[in-house]
Amino acid sequence: MKLLLLLAVLAAPAHAVPDTIAERTKACMACHGKAGDDVYFPRIAGKPGSYLYQQLINFRDGRRSYPAMNYLVAHLSDDYLREMADYFASLEPRLPAVAPAAPASVMEQGRKLVFDGDKSRKLPACVACHGQRLTGMLPAIPGLLGLPPAYLKAQIGAWRSGTRKATAPDCMLHVSQQLTPQEIGAVASWLAHQPVPADKAPSPAQASACRSAQP
Amino acid sequence: MKRILLAIAAVVLAIVGIQVFYEPGASQASAPVADRAGQLVRGEYLARAGNCMGCHTNAGGRAIETPFGRIYAPNITPDKETGIGNWSADDFWRAIHNGKSRDGRFLYPAFPYPSYTKVSRADADAIYAYIMSRPAVSKPNREHALDFPYNQRILLAFWRTLYFTPGEFEPAADRDAQWNRGAYLVQGLGHCAACHTGRNALGGTLDKNDLAGAAIPARDWYAASLALHDRDVAEIASLLKTGVSSRGAVYGPMAEVVSGSLQHLSDADTLAMATYLKSLPPTATLKVADLAHAPQERARIIEAGARIYEKQCAACHLATGEGQGTAYPPLAGNRTLGASPVNAIRIVLNGGYPPSTHGNPRPYGMPPFGQELNDEEVAAVVSYVSSSWGNQGGMVSPASVARLRGMPGD
Numbered sequence: 001m002k003l004l005l006l007l008a009v010l011a012a013p014a015h016a017v018p019d020t021i022a023e024r025t026k027a028c029m030a031c032h033g034k035a036g037d038d039v040y041f042p043r044i045a046g047k048p049g050s051y052l053y054q055q056l057i058n059f060r061d062g063r064r065s066y067p068a069m070n071y072l073v074a075h076l077s078d079d080y081l082r083e084m085a086d087y088f089a090s091l092e093p094r095l096p097a098v099a100p101a102a103p104a105s106v107m108e109q110g111r112k113l114v115f116d117g118d119k120s121r122k123l124p125a126c127v128a129c130h131g132q133r134l135t136g137m138l139p140a141i142p143g144l145l146g147l148p149p150a151y152l153k154a155q156i157g158a159w160r161s162g163t164r165k166a167t168a169p170d171c172m173l174h175v176s177q178q179l180t181p182q183e184i185g186a187v188a189s190w191l192a193h194q195p196v197p198a199d200k201a202p203s204p205a206q207a208s209a210c211r212s213a214q215p
Numbered sequence: 216m217k218r219i220l221l222a223i224a225a226v227v228l229a230i231v232g233i234q235v236f237y238e239p240g241a242s243q244a245s246a247p248v249a250d251r252a253g254q255l256v257r258g259e260y261l262a263r264a265g266n267c268m269g270c271h272t273n274a275g276g277r278a279i280e281t282p283f284g285r286i287y288a289p290n291i292t293p294d295k296e297t298g299i300g301n302w303s304a305d306d307f308w309r310a311i312h313n314g315k316s317r318d319g320r321f322l323y324p325a326f327p328y329p330s331y332t333k334v335s336r337a338d339a340d341a342i343y344a345y346i347m348s349r350p351a352v353s354k355p356n357r358e359h360a361l362d363f364p365y366n367q368r369i370l371l372a373f374w375r376t377l378y379f380t381p382g383e384f385e386p387a388a389d390r391d392a393q394w395n396r397g398a399y400l401v402q403g404l405g406h407c408a409a410c411h412t413g414r415n416a417l418g419g420t421l422d423k424n425d426l427a428g429a430a431i432p433a434r435d436w437y438a439a440s441l442a443l444h445d446r447d448v449a450e451i452a453s454l455l456k457t458g459v460s461s462r463g464a465v466y467g468p469m470a471e472v473v474s475g476s477l478q479h480l481s482d483a484d485t486l487a488m489a490t491y492l493k494s495l496p497p498t499a500t501l502k503v504a505d506l507a508h509a510p511q512e513r514a515r516i517i518e519a520g521a522r523i524y525e526k527q528c529a530a531c532h533l534a535t536g537e538g539q540g541t542a543y544p545p546l547a548g549n550r551t552l553g554a555s556p557v558n559a560i561r562i563v564l565n566g567g568y569p570p571s572t573h574g575n576p577r578p579y580g581m582p583p584f585g586q587e588l589n590d591e592e593v594a595a596v597v598s599y600v601s602s603s604w605g606n607q608g609g610m611v612s613p614a615s616v617a618r619l620r621g622m623p624g625d
Contacts, residue, residue, distance in 0.1 A: 017539050017540065017542040017543065017579065021577075023542075023579065024577055024578070024579050024580065025580070026579075026580065026582060027566050027567075027568065027579075027580030027581055027582040027583070028580075028582075029582065030566065030582035030583055030584065030586070030587065031583070031586060039586075067621070067622070068565060068583060068585075071565055071567070072565070072566060072567065072568055072580070072583070073568070074470070074471070075470050075471065075473075075474040075568070075569075075570030075571060076568055076570070076571045076578075077571035077576060079571075079576065080571050080576060080577050080578075083577070
């Protein structure tokens with residue numbers, strides 16, 4: 001028996017590459033492994049799996065534009081991207097330090113938009129879809145806390161200019177078009193200044209409120 | 216003087232006239248096909264082998280960048296208004312074999328008819344039948360955006376005279392069926408020469424089908440030499456079919472070819488292509504134009520590159536550069552490095568994943584380092600890799616790294 005074990009050890013290559021999804025997604029960690037440091041790249045750990053999967057498909061099929069990502073996933077299959085998404089969804093996020101506060105009036109403007117929206121413009125509150133605790137909603141709506149402010153602004157801006165799209169109903173298209181650049185800055189500043197709650201789990205799935213807010 | 220001008224005019228007219236009226240193979244009729252369903256299956260397979268979808272997509276529209284401007288692949292669905300619904304099998308054969316449209320206009324050779332001309336009539340008919348069996352999509356074609364004078368189609372008469380020889384593939388009598396099948400696929404539908412054979416300033420291939428490796432026009436990737444005499448046939452076939460092998464993996468434009476075309480071919484066909492490629496005569500190793508450096512300067516850069524390699528690369532590619540199986544390709548003995556550093560620079564900057572294929576559905580990936588390393592550092596580590604372990608490359612300048620930043624997919 002011992003001899004067999006010894007033979008097995010000898011037969012194994014000296015540097016066997018682990019056959020794990022962690023090993024296969026090491027390439028992602030060059031940028032996303034730094035989430036939490038002072039970088040642009042968003043955290044992907046702990047986001048809802050279906051959200052991550054949709055984003056990977058969108059990058060692959062050109063509905064979302066970021067050349068580095070478009071290139072990396074260009075020829076990966078649905079199944080493989082799903083596996084990657086579920087893997088990152090299962091990880092515990094490493095959260096960035098809370099961003100410094102903007103002036104009080106800006107923070108208040110951001111807070112109001114996040115919790116109340118603006119009924120006069122049929123602008124839904126962020127919490128209507130992203131959850132009362134802003135930790136996202138299952139199956140596919142991401143949390144908004146623990147993200148770099150520059151990243152938040154770039155995403156809303158990208159929706160506004162049409163370089164980021166979601167599958168219909170694309171609520172964020174409507175939302176982003178209603179917001180002024182100044183308001184986008186206020187919302188991003190407020191969100192990035194909030195600590196992430198201890199329970200980071202996304203809210204359970206429910207019929208999305210923003211759907212009814214659409215014109 | 217007048218006589219000279221007249222003579223020139225006569226020659227020009229003769230060239231244009233010959234190109235307009237010369238149609239070898241035009242009299243070749245379709246052979247009747249008994250098994251229609253079988254023909255459709257074969258047609259789909261052959262369309263994959265030719266990677267028609269790569270440019271024509273579902274209904275055309277993909278932009279192909281060339282040094283002469285942008286060409287938009289047309290709609291070739293059977294739509295009568297915007298596609299090729301009015302084309303007969305003879306019209307299709309004419310395009311494949313002679314590079315002319317239904318109305319006789321010369322086609323731009325971005326449509327690789329200098330290769331497709333090798334395709335047999337029966338295979339062209341099968342592809343035609345398959346295309347006609349697909350749903351018609353109404354989508355108007357976009358005008359090509361070519362610079363003057365390349366937007367004057369009639370000038371293709373001269374290009375064709377110089378660089379295009381119509382003619383079906385003729386099997387070599389002294390080779391076996393497998394070799395001939397491989398040669399037919401590589402030279403014909405595979406249109407490997409479109410990227411892997413060098414071109415002159417007019418876009419003509421330098422040495423027909425030498426496949427000795429070339430910079431891909433307007434794309435800044437290097438298509439490596441396919442004269443693979445020193446490689447194992449099974450290894451070449453594995454690279455074609457799965458995108459990875461123990462000697463290297465495919466990235467960039469070739470990942471697209473494996474993903475969209477080669478992985479769908481039968482084992483027999485990829486093995487035949489590998490057999491043919493292995494038989495190609497060795498090409499002289501091109502030497503990258505080396506940068507002039509004082510010896511101490513050179514040593515300093517290589518040393519800096521070695522330190523970066525040790526820190527960032529060695530965990531996967533190993534200190535010896537021999538890599539780890541099909542997961543992390545070897546860098547020692549990399550033939551592309553000897554000819555051009557662009558692929559290495561791009562892959563260090565942007566990383567990459569080989570395609571998901573039936574044979575390798577979950578590829579391992581290479582991380583991007585563009586956000587981590589500056590131009591000097593990328594240049595140093597590529598210089599180190601290019602000149603270590605017997606690799607034949609030279610020193611890479613930070614300027615050539617800077618030029619390739621910010622264009623991952625192009």
